[in-house]
Amino acid sequence: MQVSPVLEIRDISRRFGNTQALDGVSLRLYPGEVHALLGENGAGKSTLIKIMTGVYQPDSGQILLDGRPVHIGSTLAAQRLGIAAIYQEPLMYPDLNVAENIFIAHAGRGPFVDWGRMYREAEALLAQLDVRLDVRLPARGLSVAAQQTVEIAKALALQVRVLIMDEPTAALSAHEVEQLFAIVRRLRDQGVAILFISHRMEEVFAIADRITVFRDGRLISSAPRAEVTPEQAIRDMAGRSVEQLFPRRHTVRDQxxxxxxxxxxxxxxxxxxxxxxxxxxxxxxxxxxxxxxxxxxxxxxxxxxxxxxxxxxxxxxxxxxxxxxxxxxxxxxxxxxxxxxxxxxxxxxxxxxxxxxxxxxxxxxxxxxxxxxxxxxxxxxxxxxxxxxxxxxxxxxxxxxxxxxxxxxxxxxxxxxxxxxxxxxxxxxxxxxxVHQMIDDLAAEGIAIILISSDLPEVLAMSDRVLVMREGRQMAIFSRQEATQERVLAAAMGQMYDGMPVG
Missing domain, CATH: 3.40.50.300 (P-loop containing nucleotide triphosphate hydrolases)
Structure with missing residues (x-):
């Protein structure tokens, strides 16, 4: 039996002045699927999100929920339809506690608050995510990862059917990303349709079931993850090959x-x-x-x-x-x-x-x-x-x-x-x-550059030498020829690789 999409975008277009932000794009979101949306800045991702959440109205096209056309005239209307979004910077009320933030969007609960019930329900929602958090804690003291968890619990409280996640990992550590992905997989298994937007290619291929690429407001490609390679996705996004992303000439001088x-x-x-x-x-x-x-x-x-x-x-x-x-x-x-x-x-x-x-x-x-x-x-x-x-x-x-x-x-x-x-x-x-081309051009002008990056392929491709640190200590300096991914990671983890010397 074929599963029907919970939400379908059909031929949506939106123009802002002389800019065609979206040009006849279509998208289907299925229950129990993580659908990654890739594209450069200006590709139309943010405009689509705002149309899906009622911030903008399309110039043409249709939105269907369970196969029926719907009009999403506001964010409140989107929430009532079970569509919610969480962003890179969570929208929290810092002076309210966790439970209050989870239920802040609920209207019509009456003039009196049953605090005991609210705390129990908040704890139950967090338990669905396998998260332990004191629901009486003020939101002000929460980490970004904890704030995002509260936002997801808020969406669950609104009986979310479509969850949009816009760059949710940008401010998270690697461990926090893994925790978030565990929550995403749990939501997927509960039948939630998830639209996942990220610039981090390795994360997209780790979490997505389907990958769609926008470029210049148009849909370029959409396929199951197993049928897409990172190189192909980059080529679709940028209109150029992956080799062109890391231009590096040897410009080191003796001085x-x-x-x-x-x-x-x-x-x-x-x-x-x-x-x-x-x-x-x-x-x-x-x-x-x-x-x-x-x-x-x-x-x-x-x-x-x-x-x-x-x-x-x-x-x-x-x-x-x-x-x-x-x-x-x-x-x-x-x-x-x-x-x-x-x-x-x-x-x-x-x-x-x-x-x-x-x-x-x-x-x-x-x-x-x-x-x-x-x-x-x-x-x-x-x-x-x-x-x-x-x-x-x-x-x-x-x-x-x-x-x-x-x-x-x-x-x-x-x-x-x-x-x-x-x-x-x-x-x-x-x-x-x-930016990589600029770095190469600046080095060619004789400027000395220190490149600090958590993107290891970027460091390896753009650097003439690589200094590796661990917990405030210098572990090694590798030449461009010596700096393989294995050696750098081994040094970063405190385990020297192939006997490479420290310093």
Whole structure:
């Protein structure tokens, strides 16, 4: 007996001004199936989610629930139909407890709350997910993983039939991802249809039963996971082969630009020693908790080292704050775009010139706006930032374009050492390829680059050498030829591979 789709999207189109966000796309979601949706930023994934959850209305096409046409006029209407979504950043009420957050969407429960019943029902919903959590705890103290679990329990409380998960693993550790996947599989086994959206290819192939690819608002392919390879999915998403994602030329020069010896910070890392040459990409690899980011923060003066030495061009330098680091030609592109990287309400131009604002002031201290715009426009073209003008607010850009603005911001400081911390996290395959090309181009210009990334294929493909850390200690430095996936993982786990030396 053939199972019918619980939700079917038929020939849905949606236009925003001159942009055709969706162009006649169709999708079927079946009960008890994890359906992965892949696509670059701008492929139409977010627009489809918002149509499915009642935020947007389609210009044409149909949505069918159990084979019958439905109109989803609001998020409340979507919830009543059993359609719910959880996002990368859970929508929690921090001052309410876990149980209150689970049942916050319930209307018509009367003027009085049966607290005992609410706590029991909340515990029962979490038990369905095989999760133990104190339902009386305030949401404010929960980890992102725990908040997402509460969001899933909230969906169960609304008798969810279709659960949309939009980049749910972006802020989770590997262990938390496994826990989330266990919950996803449990929901699947309970008959929930799950639409899973992620830029992490390995996760998609680990959890999905079917994989669909969008590109430029159109459906490109849809097939069972067993019939799709990662290379094929990438080619469908980006319109290019996987080999083009990691362009790397050998551009290392003889000049040692930066020498680090026995760098340590109490409680974070100790005994870190390495050199970086002009035009070299030195990759930092390691598992969660390796403290690679802490080394980058120390070099940029955000969290200075307690001991050890840093030399630039052979001269001993002292770096206790970012301003000193910038004076010595060091720039740091943070993995935290929102917290440490960008001011989202400000324009592209204002963000790019922020660290070097004094360059754009006249003798009276007033902004030379034409000069600021000219600089920003040059970077917009150089890095192919997709925006109609540099006056656009950064918060309105896609993740990949925000990343390019942040790169522009620090390239405008004219760095000699560029520290890139997770430069492609949370951006799509096409934007990753563009960032990788930029890294290669910058190295060719003679800039020394430290690449900190949890994406091991990225580190191996883009680095001239790879430094491996484990729990704040330096385990090994491998040349490009020596740096195989097996050796790097073995060092990251504290087990040397093939007798490769430490240091």
């Amino acid at each position: 040692v630009l930066v020498e680090v010896r026995d760098l340590s910070r109490q409680g974070a890392f100790q005994g870190i020693s390495f050199d970086v040459r002009a035009g070299e990409v030195l990759g930092f690899a390691g598992l969660v908790g390796a403290r690679r980011t802490d080394v980058g923060l120390a070099l940029f003066g955000i969290a200075p080292a307690d001991s050890g030495t840093v030399r630039i061009d052979g001269q001993l330098v002292r770096i206790t704050n970012p301003r000193q680091a910038m004076r010595h030609g060091i720039a740091y592109v943070s993995e935290d775009r929102r917290g440490l990287g960008l001011s989202l309400p400000m324009s592209i131009a204002a963000n790019i010139t922020l660290p070097t604002l004094r360059r754009y002031l006249n003798p009276l201290g007033l902004l030379r706006q034409a000069d600021e715009i000219a600089t920003a426009e040059a970077y917009r073209q150089r890095l192919a930032i997709r925006a109609p003008s540099v006056a656009v607010e950064v918060g309105k850009l896609s993740g990949g374009n925000q990343q390019k603005v942040m790169l522009s911001k620090w390239l405008n400081t004219r760095p000699r050492l560029l520290i890139l911390d997770e430069p492609t996290r949370g951006i799509d395959v096409g934007a990753k390829a563009e």
